[in-house]
Amino acid sequence: RTPALALLLGLLSFFTLPCLHSRRVLDTVVSEPGPGLPWYSRVVYVDDQVIYVYTSGMQRAEPRPVWMAQNEGPEFWDERTWWAQRHQKWFKASLNTLGQLYNQSEGFHIIQMKYGCDLREDNTTWGFYQDSYDGRDFLTFDTESMTLGAADIGAQITKRRWDAEVFDNQQWKRYLEERCIPWLRSSLEYGKETLQRKVRPTARVSDRSSHDGLTTLSCKVSGFYPQDITVTWLRNGENRQQETYSEGILPSGDGTYQTWVAMEIDPKIKAHYSCHVEHESLLEPLSISWGKEFVCVSVFLSYDPAGSQKHGSTGPSFLPMWPERDV
Structure with missing residues (x-):
């Protein structure tokens, strides 16, 4: 697979689990960095919003939305930086070890963790962990x-090494x-307006001649x-x-989303x-008939508020399992 495809596959699988709200950490490591592609990056999301970023070029964790910068002080960002730099060293050793495992000496390779x-609608929680090497699954934790x-x-x-040396499922x-989950709830409160x-x-139905x-x-739905x-x-x-x-x-480019769904029909069949x-913003579903143009333009905002430990061991020199405990 090409480097771009391997990276894209990882990103596409990043937001695949249905839930009410989620927090995700995405670590990416590449063997051959380039312009706009640092050799190590950490991007942390709440739902679809990037809340902070760290890269090997920046050497500092930086908040993205204003509401994160306003609600967390220097100590919080110092600790995020400490954890990211710790993983940065660990991942560098992981690239070397994985190259040996797969008998690779050169070329582009990528690790994604x-x-x-997740916080679900019934207030239950769910944990998620998966990593990949060169766009293929490597290890997955079954919760x-x-x-x-x-x-x-x-x-x-x-x-086998993790099970023998470092693995603790209670972690x-x-x-x-x-x-x-506590940090997810905090972020939801900080950024509740977003x-x-x-x-x-907004929905619109159209038609065109086919073969x-x-x-x-076609049914185009946008702005949601x-x-x-x-x-x-x-x-x-x-x-x-x-x-x-x-x-x-x-x-859509403005903080909302769009989609369209199409179907071929025989117009001779009546x-x-x-x-x-x-959609959860609707009190009842929209139904737009073909031949009767209907556009819903009402927009309103609402929200429903939901109600670090460092360790000194450098760990084994292979792909790290442990999450940043306080992220």
């Missing part, structure tokens, strides 16, 4: 069985309950927040999801077609 926690899963022989070697329980807002979608006399119906949304085509009230296609949910939109 993703971990964090149900509290065990590590290895993707290949190289990962199995690392897993994840403590991280989830004592660090990740993170907990609800913006109603062989068919017609393509948060990201999760369900858009389906109905024929005579029945869901036709298997016959539709879409390019997914994309940023039927009633409508686009069905469900």
Whole structure:
């Protein structure tokens, strides 16, 4: 895989778990850095918002939104920097060790580690950890069985060392309950005007001629927040999801999202077609019929507030399992 593709695959899998709110840490390490691509970077997200960044070039953790800078003082950022620099050293050793495991001496290689926690609608919590090497799964932590899963022989070697030397499954329980979820709640409170807002979608149906006399119906939905949304085509009230296609949910560029869903029909067959939109900002779903243009333009903001330990060991010189305990 190309370097860009490996990086993209990791980023695309970053926001894949449905939840009410989430906190994610993404560490990326590359063997051949370049302009705009430092050899080590850490990006921390709450939901879809970057809350702070550290890179090997900056050598300092820096807040991104104003509400993070205003609510956390110098001591907080000093500690974030300390942890990032600790992982930076650890990852440098990991690149060398993984090169030996896979008998690689040169070329572009990338390590990505993703971990964090989710706060779900029923107020339950969930922890997440996964890492990859060159765009392929390496190790995954199963929070149900509290065990590590290895993707290949190289990962199995690392897993055996971790199980024997450093692995403590209670570490994840403590991280989830004592660090990740409390900081997620704090961030949600700091940035509630952004993170907990609800913006109603605008929807529009259109059509165009297709091949062989068919017609393509398109339903474009835009301007909504948060990201999760369900858009389906109905024929005579029945869901036709298997016959539709879409390019997914994309940023609109103004802090909201957009998507479109299309379906080919035979206009000679008489039927009633409508686009069905469900979003948490709506009191009831939108239903936009083909041939009857409907645009929803109402927008309102609302929110519903949710209610460090350092250690001196340098650890083994391979891909680190342990999360930043206070991130």
